[in-house]
Amino acid sequence: MTLTPTLVALLSVFAVWMIACIWTGFRARVLWFFLVLAAGFALNATWMVFGLDARVFEPHALLAQLSVLFYAVGGFGLGWLAGRVAKRWRESRVDPPSS
Secondary structure (H helix, E strand, O other), X not given: OOOOHHHHHHHHHHHHHHHHHHHHHHOOOHHHHHHHHHHHHHHHHHHHHHHXXXXXXXXXXXXXXXXHHHHHHHHHHHHHXXXXXXXXXXXXXXXXXXX
8 A cells, every 4th residue: 555645644634633632632621622523523524525525414424424523532532541640640749858
């Protein structure tokens, strides 16, 4: 499989979007998450309609939108879990004894 420029661009946008989902989860920013999710829906729908010549409400397109939702929720959950672990890690830090 060869990485075409289109595929590289799509993977790059997907990686940046996933990082944004994880960051919103890490910082527990739910409103920002919904904005990132809406941007993901819009980008995916735009790509499917203009890049793949698909109709918005055909079954494959709806399944692709559902996968966007699952990826976003999974990224948010991963970020949220990492944020909780990092917070507990900082809280459990032992300060060096002062002599």
